[in-house]
Amino acid sequence: MSTGNGPLYLGFDLSTQQLKAIVVNTDLKTVAEAKVDFDQDFGAKYGIQKGVHVKDQTGEVYAPVALWLESLDLVLERLSKAMAPLPMSRVKGISGSGQQHGSVFWNSQAEELLRGLDPAKSLVEQLEKSLAHEFAPNWQDHSTQKELEAFDAELGDREKLAEVTGSGAHHRFTGLQIMRIKRVLPQVYANSTRISLVSSWLASVLMGAIAPLDVSDVCGMNLWDIPNQTWSERLLALSAGPEGAADLRKKLGEPRMDGGGSMGAISSYFVSKYGFSPECQIVSFTGDNPATILALPLRPLDAIVSLGTSTTFLMNTPTYKPDGSYHFFNHPTTPGNYMFMLCYKNGGLAREKVRDTLPKPEGGATGWENFNKAVLDTPPLDMSSESDHAKLGLYFYLRETVPNIRAGTWRFTCNNDGSDLKETTEGWPKETDARAIVESQALSMRLRSQKLVYSPRDSLPEQPRRIYLVGGGSLNPAITQVLGEVLGGADGVYKLDVGGNACALGGAYKALWALERKDGETFDELIGKRWTEEGSIEKVDIGYREGTYQKYGKVLGAFEEMEGRLLAEEEH
Numbered sequence: 001m002s003t004g005n006g007p008l009y010l011g012f013d014l015s016t017q018q019l020k021a022i023v024v025n026t027d028l029k030t031v032a033e034a035k036v037d038f039d040q041d042f043g044a045k046y047g048i049q050k051g052v053h054v055k056d057q058t059g060e061v062y063a064p065v066a067l068w069l070e071s072l073d074l075v076l077e078r079l080s081k082a083m084a085p086l087p088m089s090r091v092k093g094i095s096g097s098g099q100q101h102g103s104v105f106w107n108s109q110a111e112e113l114l115r116g117l118d119p120a121k122s123l124v125e126q127l128e129k130s131l132a133h134e135f136a137p138n139w140q141d142h143s144t145q146k147e148l149e150a151f152d153a154e155l156g157d158r159e160k161l162a163e164v165t166g167s168g169a170h171h172r173f174t175g176l177q178i179m180r181i182k183r184v185l186p187q188v189y190a191n192s193t194r195i196s197l198v199s200s201w202l203a204s205v206l207m208g209a210i211a212p213l214d215v216s217d218v219c220g221m222n223l224w225d226i227p228n229q230t231w232s233e234r235l236l237a238l239s240a241g242p243e244g245a246a247d248l249r250k251k252l253g254e255p256r257m258d259g260g261g262s263m264g265a266i267s268s269y270f271v272s273k274y275g276f277s278p279e280c281q282i283v284s285f286t287g288d289n290p291a292t293i294l295a296l297p298l299r300p301l302d303a304i305v306s307l308g309t310s311t312t313f314l315m316n317t318p319t320y321k322p323d324g325s326y327h328f329f330n331h332p333t334t335p336g337n338y339m340f341m342l343c344y345k346n347g348g349l350a351r352e353k354v355r356d357t358l359p360k361p362e363g364g365a366t367g368w369e370n371f372n373k374a375v376l377d378t379p380p381l382d383m384s385s386e387s388d389h390a391k392l393g394l395y396f397y398l399r400e401t402v403p404n405i406r407a408g409t410w411r412f413t414c415n416n417d418g419s420d421l422k423e424t425t426e427g428w429p430k431e432t433d434a435r436a437i438v439e440s441q442a443l444s445m446r447l448r449s450q451k452l453v454y455s456p457r458d459s460l461p462e463q464p465r466r467i468y469l470v471g472g473g474s475l476n477p478a479i480t481q482v483l484g485e486v487l488g489g490a491d492g493v494y495k496l497d498v499g500g501n502a503c504a505l506g507g508a509y510k511a512l513w514a515l516e517r518k519d520g521e522t523f524d525e526l527i528g529k530r531w532t533e534e535g536s537i538e539k540v541d542i543g544y545r546e547g548t549y550q551k552y553g554k555v556l557g558a559f560e561e562m563e564g565r566l567l568a569e570e571e572h
């Protein structure tokens, strides 16, 4: 491939299970990729599984920060090789993303250690000493029930909190996590001079100085007042105690409200060790979901479904319509726009659990062959005729967030119009579970996004125009088809060619826009001019199917009632 002599842009994604890096040229074409898989590369050393430690007794889920430091050196070593013969010195700008909500606690030595990084030593050798806490809470953590109740109550109720911060209280949101750390590990909190999000932490290491939080990622904390674009003093005081609000504000710093421009040049450590140019600029890093909506120019009514460890449903919208069950974030690049998001904890790993109840395919290339066959051999809602009962299931191996239902598996049936909803105790064949888990994940997204979608064309029912799939699960044709059947998509369902690397790609595009934008040029304007469908996306399903879409529509009420009954059981 000819890459000319123009500048290159590097995007990282520090997600739950991997650290990925992708380099693009000014035509948005990928020229090199590399990754570190935490379990494969460091599982034995750090005793992690799927990138994290899990403490079932408390609901804590956390990752060792040292693992990420080792991974950064390793991914850059791999990337230098993947780039050859292109020199790293061609990289003009770096941005990227981090798993949202996770936080890193720095101690008082951090700034000095970051400034003085020695290329003769590794990052982990030098920066392990910069931490006030060796672990970063992960977004799957659900140890903060007490804090969740306090946050929901603080401004009156959950809806009021959502109006102010874009979200009701969620266990994983950083304000709650900080409040818990202060309660259970007061010394760690006291020793923390600065607190970063995962995104700004990675930017800090690359810059050799503590980077500000990002305009979009800051909205995943339940601390940022979105209508007024400032820290909420009341919520800071709740998290850190009435006397501690000012101190917490100092630890967090003021976020950077411009998603573009440069925050500073790369640290000399990376110049000496990996051959970056000293002129290479670090652009603000954002959350992995905000970065995903930057992987292509996203029009209103288009939706992205990210099938990673978590499942997320994302839209770019000019309307701020907060609600306690979903999320609004500042758009990462466009002031006045927002990202709408639904986030499910029981995404890829829950589908894997159901897959693993089926016999292992012999010689299968992906390991998903039997799961896919079961999905495709089962009719929608497992109804072979109109008189059959529709089957609905919920498969939560972790406490879910949307809605906040305990871990467990439930199977219900109802009539084709949603009436006569009953829990079934006899169960059903394992093959039915394969279809039911994908349907239930899609039904939940359809239920909760209905207020944001409208009819894309005359006479079609309300639905997204295009649905773009990203993340590891987007490689799966059976999952893809069911998403199209349930969610529709008047112009079809598309997979991003970059598959599981969408957030890293969004990071690379962000770096390009940040450093090449003309006065007032938006991300969508600049990227829209250079982006081509060919080579970027592939149509994988027709999306809207008349009849099938309506069939799922008729059981949406029953689906909501099923969730409602399980929630009510927990309240009693």
Ligand SMILES: Nc1ncnc2c1ncn2[C@@H]1O[C@H](COP(=O)(O)OP(=O)(O)O)[C@@H](O)[C@H]1O
Residues within 6 Å of the ligand: 015, 016, 017, 018, 307, 308, 309, 310, 348, 349, 351, 352, 366, 368, 470, 471, 472, 473, 474, 475, 476, 479, 500
């Ligand atoms: N062929 C496949 N079919 C279904 N799921 C898949 C397939 N390949 C990978 N996955 C899923 O993708 C998940 C990882 O997705 P990825 O986007 O890389 O994760 P992360 O959340 O760490 O960024 C795995 O947990 C796995 O369940």
Ligand SMILES: O=C(CO)[C@@H](O)[C@H](O)COP(=O)(O)O
Residues within 6 Å of the ligand: 015, 016, 017, 098, 099, 100, 101, 139, 172, 220, 287, 288, 289, 308, 309, 310, 311, 312, 343
């Ligand atoms: O908690 C959320 C969003 O609110 C998750 O989407 C995390 O941002 C990380 O997800 P993975 O990419 O690791 O699945």
